[in-house]
Amino acid sequence: xxxxxxxxxxxxxxxxxxxxxxxxxxxxxxxxxxxxxxxxxxxxxxxxxxxxxxxxxxxxxxxxxxxxxxxxxx
Ligand SMILES: [Zn+2]
Numbered sequence: 607x608x609x610x611x612x613x614x615x616x617x618x619x620x621x622x623x624x625x626x627x628x629x630x631x632x633x634x635x636x637x638x639x640x641x642x643x644x645x646x647x648x649x650x651x652x653x654x655x656x657x658x659x660x661x662x663x664x665x666x667x668x669x670x671x672x673x674x675x676x677x678x679x680x
Contacts, residue, residue: 615663617651624653624661634667 615622625633630641630650641662644650651663 611661613653613661615651615665616653618663618665622651623664625664625667626659626661630662630664630667633664 611624612621613624614620615624627638627641631638634641641650645652645660645662649666651666652660653663654660
């Protein structure tokens with residue numbers, strides 16, 4: 607289905623919805639390389655599953671919305 611899981615987010619200090627990278631791309635409207643860039647910079651909360659797949663805290667994705675970019679411009 608939507609492939610969304612709930613895990614405890616160390617950054618949010620609460621249970622958050624974590625989504626796989628391909629889902630995060632759709633939520634944030636960015637490319638895969640951008641998602642991995644954000645992960646690399648730790649601009650989003652993420653954790654790694656035992657299988658090695660990375661999943662991303664949906665709350666942190668929301669905070670990376672267009673407001674950050676527009677405020678930079680202004
Ligand atoms: Zn989080």
